[in-house]
Structure formats: structure tokens, C-alpha cells
Amino acid sequence: MAGPLSHIRALDLSRVLAGPWCGQNLADLGAEVIKIERPEKGDDSRAFGPPWLKDGSGRDTKESAYFASANRGKKSVTVNLARTEGQRIVRELARQADVLIENYKVGDLARYGLGYDDLRQLNPRLVYASVTGFGQTGPYRERPGYDFMIQGMGGVMSITGERDDRPGGGPQRVGIPIADIMTGMYATIAICAALAHRERSGTGQHLDLALLDTQVGILANQGMNYLATGVPPGRIGNAHPNIVPYQPFKARDGDVILACGNDNLFNKFCEVAGCQHLARDARFATNSRRVENREAITSLLAEIFARRTTQEWCDALEAAGVPNGPINNLKQVFEEPQVIARGMKIELEHSLAGKVPLIASPMKFSGTPLEHKAPPPTLGQHTDEVLRGLLRMDDAAIAKLRADGVI
Numbered sequence: 324m325a326g327p328l329s330h331i332r333a334l335d336l337s338r339v340l341a342g343p344w345c346g347q348n349l350a351d352l353g354a355e356v357i358k359i360e361r362p363e364k365g366d367d368s369r370a371f372g373p374p375w376l377k378d379g380s381g382r383d384t385k386e387s388a389y390f391a392s393a394n395r396g397k398k399s400v401t402v403n404l405a406r407t408e409g410q411r412i413v414r415e416l417a418r419q420a421d422v423l424i425e426n427y428k429v430g431d432l433a434r435y436g437l438g439y440d441d442l443r444q445l446n447p448r449l450v451y452a453s454v455t456g457f458g459q460t461g462p463y464r465e466r467p468g469y470d471f472m473i474q475g476m477g478g479v480m481s482i483t484g485e486r487d488d489r490p491g492g493g494p495q496r497v498g499i500p501i502a503d504i505m506t507g508m509y510a511t512i513a514i515c516a517a518l519a520h521r522e523r524s525g526t527g528q529h530l531d532l533a534l535l536d537t538q539v540g541i542l543a544n545q546g547m548n549y550l551a552t553g554v555p556p557g558r559i560g561n562a563h564p565n566i567v568p569y570q571p572f573k574a575r576d577g578d579v580i581l582a583c584g585n586d587n588l589f590n591k592f593c594e595v596a597g598c599q600h601l602a603r604d605a606r607f608a609t610n611s612r613r614v615e616n617r618e619a620i621t622s623l624l625a626e627i628f629a630r631r632t633t634q635e636w637c638d639a640l641e642a643a644g645v646p647n648g649p650i651n652n653l654k655q656v657f658e659e660p661q662v663i664a665r666g667m668k669i670e671l672e673h674s675l676a677g678k679v680p681l682i683a684s685p686m687k688f689s690g691t692p693l694e695h696k697a698p699p700p701t702l703g704q705h706t707d708e709v710l711r712g713l714l715r716m717d718d719a720a721i722a723k724l725r726a727d728g729v730i
Contacts (some may be wrong), residue, residue: 326353326514327691332520333422334359334413335397338366339535340500342426342454342468343393344507349422349514350396351684351693357698357709358394359413359421362401362730364703366390376684379677386675391699393507395671398697398705401730408729410435413716418445421527422514428462439529449527452510458533468534470500477502477538482545482573486558491635494558505539567613567620568592570649572628579628579636582646586610595643624670671698706730 335346372387456468484495563569640647
């Protein structure tokens with residue numbers, strides 16, 4: 324069967340990551356996603372290289388790995404929004420769309436007659452998702468927003484990294500653009516919810532997604548730790564603020580993550596490690612006491628872990644049902660039997676790069692399984708197809724648009 328959103332058409336006017344990530348989710352779910360890009364340059368992230376995708380001979384193409392990470396399954400149409408005819412093209416496409424995603428500065432698209440209030444007059448059923456750094460309201464609404472600065476402003480860097488008094492201590496950003504990605508995920512959820520509401524109401528709506536809102540929203544337990552106590556939590560490296568032991572330990576030849584999410588698991592660990600006396604010690608008998616005595620238990624466990632190899636620990640803990648794992652580099656990730664079995668690496672035919680490796684969507688459906696059919700598009704690859712198919716333009720009209728620099 325077709326994907327669960329195979330009846331949906333979306334226009335993706337966004338660039339770089341947060342908006343494109345949302346558009347890619349919709350494409351993975353089966354929607355027809357038409358990506359509107361600037362002629363000649365396209366999405367900014369097309370230039371975010373190296374690394375570049377390789378062709379069949381191992382030579383670099385001009386297609387960036389960054390762009391490929393967030394744009395599979397889409398059709399690329401180049402349109403110059405600064406031209407009146409370009410604006411008309413997008414309006415006509417929006418008339419036939421279910422969803423529009425954009426991440427322009429607040430008010431920018433309205434200058435072209437492409438704001439929500441403009442387009443809902445043409446298509447009252449349109450779900451219009453705006454993804455910005457700070458949202459459509461508030462004193463910062465006109466500021467540009469990028470993931471790194473949002474991680475800083477939104478607090479996650481204050482709780483990520485080693486303690487200041489330790490080697491390498493200080494604030495750290497998350498190793499992936501977490502604010503961008505999670506905003507794209509929230510935008511996807513909001514769009515699906517708005518489409519569900521439209522089924523009952525018959526009308527679309529304007530969705531306002533902000534990177535800063537998202538970063539604050541995903542502070543989760545750390546955010547509540549602060550709200551409950553009034554004390555901002557600090558950085559504690561790879562330890563967990565509320566669970567002990569829940570961190571990596573150095574084995575004889577590497578690192579092992581131990582994740583004792585409850586007292587029963589801690590007791591099982593102590594049996595495997597031959598340190599049952601620790602489970603009986605009043606300082607460590609419950610999770611709350613272990614959190615209070617974090618330094619003492621961590622020091623004792625560090626000595627214990629140093630006695631065996633990583634593999635010996637992983638095998639023993641796995642046999643006992645104690646959650647554990649190594650710290651993989653990305654080569655090791657894609658060699659994990661579970662990752663292979665779940666089909667998380669796929670290959671699709673690309674017009675310039677031949678077979679291109681991609682990371683599959685993690686969403687699994689029993690009734691409407693996802694099919695990855697189309698690779699990330701080359702710039703303007705589908706311009707003629709979309710203008711002919713949806714707007715009924717003939718070759719002469721398309722040629723004139725191209726000659727005039729509109730497409």
C-alpha cells in the first residue's frame with residue numbers, strides 16, 4: 324500500500340535543516356513534496372561541503388552530503404520569488420497544495436504575496452507551517468536563528484559537557500543540530516495534527532514553530548529539575564542527573580555504558596560484578612541514595628570496571644539482562660547487526676552519484692509501510708515536470724520563463 328500521507332501534496336519553501344527535515348518526513352510518509360529553490364544556487368545547504376556525494380568512479384560531485392541528509396524523496400523546482408511571474412507560479416502551486424512549509428524571516432513572504440493571509444484566500448484548506456528561530460511573536464521575532472546559538476540560548480549547552488573543574492570542562496553543543504532536527508520533528512507532528520483537524524473542519528491553519536521554543540520544550544527532566552528546585556542544573560559529563568549508575572565506565576580496553584534504571588538492575592549488576600556488598604550498603608541501596616552519594620559509588624565502580632575488557636563486560640551484562648553497550652563510532656554503528664537488520668542504511672539511484680547511500684526513516688508501519696523511492700533531487704531536476712503536470716504549461720511557456728530568469 325502507499326504511504327500514509329500519499330494523498331497529500333506539500334510545498335517546501337524552506338532551507339538548510341529544520342524546515343527541510345520536516346519536508347523529508349512528509350516525503351518519507353508518502354506525500355508529494357515539491358521543494359522550491361532559488362535558480363542557480365538553490366538551498367544554502369547544497370554548498371555545505373565537503374564532504375560531497377561520490378559518483379560511480381569515486382570522484383566528488385557537486386551534491387553535498389549535508390543536503391542529502393534532509394531532502395530525499397522531494398521534487399526540486401527552481402523559482403525566482405523576486406519576480407512577479409515566480410510569485411504567481413508559487414501561488415498556483417499553493418492553490419493545489421495541502422501543506423506549505425517555509426522558514427523565511429517573519430513577514431518576508433508576505434512581501435511577495437505569499438504569506439499565510441494571502442494564500443488562505445486562494446486555498447482555505449492549506450496548512451501553512453512557518454519555522455523560524457524565535458517564532459511569529461515576541462521581541463525577538465525578527466532575529467535570525469541558527470541551531471548553535473539556539474542551543475546556547477535555550478540552555479542545553481549549560482547542561483552538556485564535562486564539569487568546569489575537569490579536563491575538557493565547559494559548555495558543549497550537542498554533536499548534531501538538535502534544535503533544528505527537533506523543530507522539524509515538532510513541525511511534522513503539528514502538520515499531521517492540522518491535517519487531521521482539517522478532515523473535520525474543512526479548513527487549514529497557520530502553524531508557528533520556533534527553534535527556541537523547541538529547545539526549551541525538550542529540556543524535559545532537566546527543565547523540570549530546575550522548575551522544581553529553582554536551582555539551575557550544571558554539567559555532569561556523561562552521568563545522569565537523576566539516575567545512578569547511568570554512565571560510561573572505562574574497562575581495560577575501552578568504554579562500557581552501564582544503565583541501571585532501577586534498583587533491581589543495580590542488584591543484578593552487583594551480582595555480575597561480584598560486588599553484592601554494594602547493593603547492601605545503605606549508601607547505595609536505593610537510587611535516591613546513590614544519587615546523593617554519586618561520587619563514592621562512581622569511584623568504586625570505576626575500579627571494578629577496570630578489571631575486565633569491554634567485550635567481557637558487555638557479554639556478562641547482556642547475559643544478566645543489565646542494559647549496557649559500547650560507545651560506537653559511526654562506522655561501527657552501521658556495522659551493528661541490529662542496525663543492519665532494521666534496514667537503517669539504504670541505497671537509491673541518483674542521477675549524478677549513481678547509487679547513493681542514505682539513512683532510512685526510523686518510522687515503521689504495519690499497514691502502510693514506507694518506501695524510499697527517490698533520492699535527494701539535483702537542483703531544478705523536476706521544474707519542467709511540475710510546471711507541465713500541475714500548471715499545464717507548454718514547452719514554449721516554460722522556455723520563456725527560463726529565458727527570463729524566472730525558473
